[in-house]
Amino acid sequence: MKTGEKTATLADVAHLAGVSQQTVSRVVNTQGQVSARTRARVMDAVGQLNYVPNRLAQGLARQRSQSIGFATNDISLHAPSQLTSGIERAARESGFSLIVSIVPGYGLASVTQAVRALKERQVDGVLINASLSSKDAAEVSRRFADVPSVFLDVPPDSPVNAALLDQYHGAALAARHLLELGHTRIACVHGPQNAVAEHSRLQGWGDVLKDRSLALVAQQEGDWSPASGYAAAVALLASGIPFTAVLVGNDQMAVGVLRALWERGLNVPGDVSVIGYDDTAESALLIPPLTTIRQDFPTLGQKAFHHLKALLDGPEPTRVTLTRPGLVVRASTARPRLGQRLQWQEALQVVQQHLWNRGTEEQGGE
Incomplete structure (x- = not known):
């Protein structure tokens, strides 16, 4: 879009696609049932008009930012990079954006620092891929009790929500x-x-x-x-x-x-x-x-996101899901x-x- 051109609106997309504004909203926010043919027509109109949803306004209306945080150790390593890929894909498909915060080392203080940075960005919830003892994981959960969280690298008996590989x-x-x-x-x-x-x-x-x-x-x-x-x-x-x-x-x-x-x-x-x-x-x-031992990190990332999304959608009892690796x-x-x-x-x-x-x-x- 050239400088000075009018920014496309939801109404513009609806008019070009020949559908209601509510249908466009359901498509761009991946909510509700929309036929594949209608979805394709709406996304084609979105592309033609270069329409960009106003996530900030949507978040204010819903009292949500439609973003989640991922606190993780070094993403140059295989596991964190693959987890990030799986989480981002699942988040995008559900209408969420992903904000990553690198944990600068091991231990409670480093994780607290990374999660605090994400909370300052007003994320709706946090996934934490950093090595923590059961005690420290419980302490992080207590310190950020107002931020739903799922842990990915804690002992299986930890008293927190977790999605883990065995x-x-x-x-x-x-x-x-x-x-x-x-x-x-x-x-x-x-x-x-x-x-x-x-x-x-x-x-x-x-x-x-x-x-x-x-x-x-x-x-x-x-x-x-x-x-x-x-x-x-x-x-x-x-x-x-x-x-x-x-x-x-x-x-x-x-x-x-x-x-x-x-x-x-x-x-x-x-x-x-x-x-x-x-x-x-x-x-x-x-x-x-x-x-080697095969670990499906992208799938684990997707499972962790959906676990977090379930927490955002309504209170759930604390639970830990274990996925078993296989020998190759x-x-x-x-x-x-x-x-x-x-x-x-x-x-x-x-x-x-x-x-x-x-x-x-x-x-x-x-």
């Missing part, structure tokens, strides 16, 4: 897969231990191994990034502790693990099996394609070649111990 179940699937292949010396690269999801994954891995009278032989912590996965794998190898498989807290760290193993001439899965978590779009294209088996896991791999690692460990002892003796003799 992280413990997914971790157990990964550990059982390696055990069924015959692995008994399993290491792990986990995410930050102050993350609720990571605690559940560690617990799932550990409980499954414990049921077989086993334990993780070594573990390293990353920050979810490929670079941290690489550094963690280098540290595992440098430790000299023999292992035939690695459980990794997400696919992005698994990328770094694969690189570190490749640089040191180790074959995956011949020497070391690697299993990730998330099933990112790239995981099937890695060399080798990555065995690809080429990065296989039965261990026990003899050759473990003998090499054990020999390396003996050499390292010998060099350390020799250095200690030389220092003592000075």
